[in-house]
Amino acid sequence: NAGVTQTPKFQVLKTGQSMTLQCAQDMNHNSMYWYRQDPGMGLRLIYYSASEGTTDKGEVPNGYNVSRLNKREFSLRLESAAPSQTSVYFCASKFGRMDTDTQYFGPGTRLTVL
Amino acid sequence: AQSVAQPEDQVNVAEGNPLTVKCTYSVSGNPYLFWYVQYPNRGLQFLLKYITGDNLVKGSYGFEAEFNKSQTSFHLKKPSALVSDSALYFCAVRDGYRDDKIIFGKGTRLHILP
Numbered sequence: 001n002a003g004v005t006q007t008p009k010f011q012v013l014k015t016g017q018s019m020t021l022q023c024a025q026d027m028n029h030n031s032m033y034w035y036r037q038d039p040g041m042g043l044r045l046i047y048y049s050a051s052e053g054t055t056d057k058g059e060v061p062n063g064y065n066v067s068r069l070n071k072r073e074f075s076l077r078l079e080s081a082a083p084s085q086t087s088v089y090f091c092a093s094k095f096g097r098m099d100t101d102t103q104y105f106g107p108g109t110r111l112t113v114l
Numbered sequence: 115a116q117s118v119a120q121p122e123d124q125v126n127v128a129e130g131n132p133l134t135v136k137c138t139y140s141v142s143g144n145p146y147l148f149w150y151v152q153y154p155n156r157g158l159q160f161l162l163k164y165i166t167g168d169n170l171v172k173g174s175y176g177f178e179a180e181f182n183k184s185q186t187s188f189h190l191k192k193p194s195a196l197v198s199d200s201a202l203y204f205c206a207v208r209d210g211y212r213d214d215k216i217i218f219g220k221g222t223r224l225h226i227l228p
Contacts, residue, residue: 004157031214042120042220043158043204050214058215090157101146101165101208103216105157 001026004106006091012112013081021076021109023091031094032074033103034058034066036087043090049074081113116141116209120219127195128227135190135222137205144210147188149179152202152221161203164188175199195226 007022023032034046035058045058047066055066063085065077074093078085088110092103117140127133139145146165150158162173169181179190190203205219 033216035218040123040220043206043218045215045217048215056213056215059217092158101148101163101216102160103148103150103158103206105150105159107157 003027004091004093004104006089006106006109008109009107010110012114013078014114015082017081018077018079019081019111020078021089021091021111022073023075023106024073025091025093025104026072027093027095027104028071029093029095029104030071032068033092034064034074034076035090035092036060036085037090037108038087046076046089081111083113085111086113087111116207116215116217118205118207118217118219120203120205120222122222123220124223124225126225126227129197130194133190133192133195133199133224133226135203135205135224137188137190137219138186139188139205139207140186141207141209145186145188146208146210147179147181148206148208148216149173149177149188149190150204150206150218152204154201158204161190197226197228200224200226 004025033048035043049055049068052071067075091106094103148163149161164181172178208216
């Protein structure tokens with residue numbers, strides 16, 4: 001099993017450009033998450049999806065959209081990138097609400113917006 | 115709204131000494147609490163969790179954590195620190211009565227001095 005995979009690993013954008021960060025898991029997990037990590041701010045939840053077909057806002061959803069394409073995939077879209085969105089983005093997944101709640105994290109995507 | 119606080123940005127401990135990394139939380143229902151560790155340029159790895167039951171939870175790599183409901187704390191501990199324990203540690207909380215939202219603290223950088 002590959003676990004949680006994220007593409008791309010690195011990306012540089014110019015202000016105003018758009019892009020989609022991809023996340024996929026092969027563990028048959030129900031819940032998926034997007035976090036961003038910034039120095040001094042820790043991990044902040046952007047969006048999450050408790051099951052296929054549902055998404056909910058986290059702590060910092062502004063400027064982002066998500067799609068739970070199917071059970072395996074959860075994408076994060078930046079429609080018009082801003083320098084404030086420079087960050088490391090982590091995707092995570094877990095089996096579901098009735099399990100032991102352990103999240104599994106991907107390796108991260110390092111995004112720079114110029 | 116649920117929240118978690120890690121009051122120390124950095125903790126320095128001499129190798130062989132006991133270590134404590136502090137975490138306090140706020141939830142409206144029963145807390146589900148977690149500790150994760152992050153090594154440089156890696157995703158987060160699960161260490162241990164408290165769901166219910168015994169207040170002292172044992173986890174990976176010799177770490178343990180003590181749940182204290184009256185003080186709303188979940189401090190991470192290890193009896194004897196190793197240099198290899200140097201990393202960034204995150205506390206996380208899920209509000210057991212609410213949905214699948216999991217919130218992380220800002221992280222504490224642990225330095226073990228040889």
